[in-house]
Amino acid sequence: MKSANFFRSKLFLIQVGIALVTTIALVWITLLSLGWYTHHGEELKVPDLYGMSLEEADVKINTDHLRYTIYDSIYNSDFAPGTVLDQRPFAGAIVKRKRNIFLTINSMKPEQVRFPNLVDNSFRQAYELLITNGFKIGKLEYAENQFFNLVLFPKYMGDTIHAGSMIDKGATVDLVLGKGANRGIIAPNLLGKSTAQAKEKIILSNMNLGKITFDQTITNHLDSIQAKVWKQTPAFNENRRIKVGSNINIWLTRDSVKLHQADSIMQRRLSNLLY
Incomplete structure (x- = not known):
C-alpha cells in the first residue's frame, strides 16, 4: 500500500521528471557531439591538385581541411619530380572535412x-x-x-x-x-564520352585517336577531365565502313546545350536508319 502511494507521490513524479530531462539532455549532447566529430552536413569541394608540386599540394590540402596519402608514383618526363599527376577523388568531388585524398606523383626516375x-x-x-x-x-x-x-x-x-x-x-x-580479310569497320559512337573513355573505345574498335579539340568552355585541367565528346570525324554511321587503323578526331565541350543537340541529331539519325 505504501508502495502504491509512493508512486503517486509528488517526490516520485519530480524524480521521474528529473530523470527524463537528464536523459533528453544527454541524448541531445551526444547527437551534437557526433555531429561536431563527424562534421555532419559539412561539405567541401576537392581542389584541383594536378600539376602542383607536392609542397604546393600539401599547403592547399591542409588549408582546405583535408588529408592526403601518396598512393602511387609514376614517371612522366613532361613534369618535375614530385608533381601531382593524378588524384582520387577527382577535383570537384564533394567530400566531408578531413577526407583522405590519394595522390599519384611523378617519381624521380621511371621504374x-x-x-x-x-x-x-x-x-x-x-x-x-x-x-x-x-x-x-x-x-x-x-x-x-x-x-x-x-x-x-x-x-x-x-x-x-x-x-x-x-x-x-x-x-x-x-x-x-x-589485317586479315577485314574490309573495314564502323566507327564507334563517341558522343557523351570523356577523353579517356573515347580513347579506350577508339582503340578497342581497332582505330586510332586523332586530333583532340576543346571548345571555349574548357579553361583548365578539371574542365578537360569533365568535358564530353559532342562531335567526331568520321562520324558514327552504320552504313559506312572505314579502314582499320584510321584516325578519329574528336571535339569536346562542357556545354550541356551543345551535348543535348548532338545527342538529338544522333537519335534522329538512328531512327531514320531503323525505319
Whole structure:
C-alpha cells in the first residue's frame, strides 16, 4: 500500500521528471557531439591538385581541411619530380572535412619493368597484358597477314621491342597487327564520352585517336577531365565502313546545350536508319 502511494507521490513524479530531462539532455549532447566529430552536413569541394608540386599540394590540402596519402608514383618526363599527376577523388568531388585524398606523383626516375610477350596473341589479349603491366597503348598499325588482329610485333619509340626487355613503366607501346580479310569497320559512337573513355573505345574498335579539340568552355585541367565528346570525324554511321587503323578526331565541350543537340541529331539519325 505504501508502495502504491509512493508512486503517486509528488517526490516520485519530480524524480521521474528529473530523470527524463537528464536523459533528453544527454541524448541531445551526444547527437551534437557526433555531429561536431563527424562534421555532419559539412561539405567541401576537392581542389584541383594536378600539376602542383607536392609542397604546393600539401599547403592547399591542409588549408582546405583535408588529408592526403601518396598512393602511387609514376614517371612522366613532361613534369618535375614530385608533381601531382593524378588524384582520387577527382577535383570537384564533394567530400566531408578531413577526407583522405590519394595522390599519384611523378617519381624521380621511371621504374623499369620486364616487357611481356605479345607476339602471336590476339589484340584483346595484348591489350590486357599491356594495361595490366602499366603500359599505354599508342598507335595501331595494320600489315598484310591472314589473321585479323593477330599481334605481329610491338614497337617502342619506333623500334621493335622483344619480350623480356626492360623498359619504363608507363611507356607507350605501338602494335603492328594482322589485317586479315577485314574490309573495314564502323566507327564507334563517341558522343557523351570523356577523353579517356573515347580513347579506350577508339582503340578497342581497332582505330586510332586523332586530333583532340576543346571548345571555349574548357579553361583548365578539371574542365578537360569533365568535358564530353559532342562531335567526331568520321562520324558514327552504320552504313559506312572505314579502314582499320584510321584516325578519329574528336571535339569536346562542357556545354550541356551543345551535348543535348548532338545527342538529338544522333537519335534522329538512328531512327531514320531503323525505319
